[in-house]
Amino acid sequence: MQLHHVMVAIPAGGEAKGREFYAGILGLAELRKPPNLARRGGLWFTLGDRELHLGIDPEFRPAHKAHVAIVVESLAELRTRLEGAQARVWTDEPLPGMDRFYAEDPFGNRLEFLQPAQTADR
Secondary structure: OOOOEEEEEEOOOOHHHHHHHHHHHOOOOEEOOOHHHHOOOOEEEEEOOEEEEEEEOOOOOOOOOOOEEEEOOOHHHHHHHHHHOOOOEEOOOOEOOEEEEEEEOOOOOEEEEEEEHHHOOO
């Protein structure tokens, strides 16, 4: 088995905000959804050799504990971009071998960003 994609729920009509955050701020490349799935709304992005899907949930509630953990090349650069966009960013307990922080997407979903400690650029 292997992971194909992870889906993060967003509210109906959230595509513009999702695109601005995930493509604009995080720099993920958007994928075109197949026409039969596009009518459901939402967005798909590449995330390394996997995919991150934003799916419309009519009963949307932000995920405050469950989260996607994304390894990045430069935590400092990403943190600066997120803070410049007024995203909520915070640190937590250390994780051995990794530097990390958390942030919220524009819908209040928790995301974790990590970088191996030996290449950290602090």
